[in-house]
Amino acid sequence: MNSTKVFHFYDEENSNQSSREEQSVIIKEILDSSYGCYIWPSAFVLAEYIWYKRDLFKDKTVLELGSGTSLPGFLCALISNDTHVILTDRPDAPQVLENMRDTARLNNLTTRNNIWIRGLMWSDFSGGLFQMLTDVEQSDRKIDWILGSDTFYDPKDFEDLIVTVAYILTYHSPNAKFITSYQERSSKRSIQYFLDKWKLKCNQIPLSLFNFNYDKYINLNDENDEDMESMDNDVAYATSLQSVFLLEITKT
Template structure:
């Protein structure tokens, strides 16, 4: 199996705003349950700066991962979760709202991105350092990984956008999974080029990847994933250690 990295919903309400960093808006994402016996609804507000760098915008992969987590919210309670390359941090914030202990991370050398993550947390009544943690963590620089708490799950949305950092990401994941035996890495990614693949890197670092079926994601909230994809092709994978797979 080859894992290639080939190259707006009615539930997303956009509210215009103005900030010192440029034109901005608040994008609202709604998560709900259509089950008759359950009446649950979660609204997440994400500040976005369309003129800013890529980390200030919620890319199509993030809502899909967020809905995946929402539909498994009972299993997230008290789970220790790290989001890599969090950007606007929609999936991680959803996990925190569902009762998980969440660490949101982005590059150590991007203080404005880390500040924007904190802004997203505050917009959803999550106080950084109290209700949720925000840390600098650069892919491939493993010294920052030692400061992380034990983890049950690692998540990411659309981290594989630049092939020059693919191995840095995979190395970081391999190290985290080795330190947290039993943990998994679940991520969504957007196809961008038929020539991009992480298959060789997975083999090199003794990792196993399996595709996650996305057909049912969003149905509990009455969401059609195609509304988020915007014509792009998006996939979801789960990565574990090869030796862990053999043991189970």
């Protein structure tokens, strides 16, 4: 069973609807056990940051790692025809990559030349990563931004992800920035060791910087006040959003 959801982005401080900028993104989810087939709370935080800072992404080359349903990446592609977006996920998860292609069609992006969908295994420098960077350079571009939402999910993947980012920053685009939304699931998990090892530094971006609106992504339905299951789901979702942090990772 598949479902589609529409997410709307706009400047909340601009009450004049006739003049404010808006953008809608259609996202398809599929019934599958793969992580990349569902939208995770971290994606909302990263997407809202992109919308708030959208001028920084226009006419840039943006690489999204572990794209999954690709809300942040598709938002970048829709903001400007001049933004080149590369959506990537595991090559051994064809259903995730095909879902990206379906979502691109739903957003009328298949006729544009500004979006690539690629299989990419983290830390595999001999395969997809090398070819992707070669293709980018042959198109007279450099990766300006690297995006990731909830990519620090499984600790066994932490170093593979960080070394992939470090490789891009070291050998391809030293001035690029990795913006990632990270949901803290355990205080015992840390990426600092790997950042130090691969000569990267990390700064936290306060969500207050872009006035992230938690209520926008919590389905509080007043008509269901007596539905305890619905209320429990809302509380659980609110808790998940409250544990999401936004990080900027760059070269030291």
